Amino acid sequence: MPDESTIWTKLNGIFMNVLDLDSVDLTRTTTAADIPEWDSVAHVQLMIAVEKTFGFRMRTGEIAALSNVGDLMDMIAARATK
Numbered sequence: 001m002p003d004e005s006t007i008w009t010k011l012n013g014i015f016m017n018v019l020d021l022d023s024v025d026l027t028r029t030t031t032a033a034d035i036p037e038w039d040s041v042a043h044v045q046l047m048i049a050v051e052k053t054f055g056f057r058m059r060t061g062e063i064a065a066l067s068n069v070g071d072l073m074d075m076i077a078a079r080a081t082k
Contacts, residue, residue, distance in 0.1 A: 002054070007076050011069070014049045018042060028070030055081035 002010070008026070015024045019037040032038040038046070047063055050072065056079045066072050 001077075002080055002082070004073075004077065007054075007073060007080070010053055011050075011073065011076070014046060014053060018045045018049055026069050028068065028073065030069040031067070050076065053082065054079070 012024055012026055015021065015026060015035075015038075019035065019042055021035075021037065024035065032043060047058060051057055054076050058075070062075065066075070
């Protein structure tokens with residue numbers, strides 16, 4: 001299971017890659033409203049990239065329950081296998 005620093009590093013990379021950004025400043029309170037490139041299509045791509053990167057699957061209801069990056073971070077910390 002990766003430590004919190006590793007998760008943040010990987011998450012930042014995922015967001016920059018999927019959203020085609022040169023940099024991103026994710027915090028626990030970051031939401032799609034904070035990043036113009038984070039639309040509904042990008043959201044699906046982000047979740048798929050998270051699943052592949054961290055080695056677990058999310059259910060649709062779990063994804064819908066995420067309200068910010070902090071919630072995603074907590075899910076990854078609890079379930080990541082890579």
